Amino acid sequence: xxxxxxxxxxxxxxxxxxxxxxxxxxxxxxxxxxxxxxxxxxxxxxxxxxxxxxxxxxxxxxxxxxxxxxxxxxxxxxxxxxxxxxxxxxxxxxxxxxxxxxxxx
Numbered sequence: 001x002x003x004x005x006x007x008x009x010x011x012x013x014x015x016x017x018x019x020x021x022x023x024x025x026x027x028x029x030x031x032x033x034x035x036x037x038x039x040x041x042x043x044x045x046x047x048x049x050x051x052x053x054x055x056x057x058x059x060x061x062x063x064x065x066x067x068x069x070x071x072x073x074x075x076x077x078x079x080x081x082x083x084x085x086x087x088x089x090x091x092x093x094x095x096x097x098x099x100x101x102x103x104x105x
Contacts, residue, residue: 023075027084035081042076042087045069053098 027038049056049069056066077088 021075023072024078024080027079027081038076038079039084039087041072042084045073045076046087046091049073050093050097 023038027035030038056062056069073091076084077091079085
């Protein structure tokens, strides 16, 4: 599964999706299906990082995909919607855990 995710994020990076798509605008102007996709992408990404962050950071091969996933999350964080914002409560938990782990290394 990890290879599938890293390949997907790397493919998006090489296709310049993240640099050419304004995710907050896409959410605002998108259909309900497109909005649901962005919400689900945020949910999936935060959960995926929560459980697989160490693996993503373990090799150079995974680093590009790791950074691409973070860029997607950063872009999604600019979406002005309550439901999308709720997803980031998980993200805040993740950031807290990473911060604490770094402090105690």
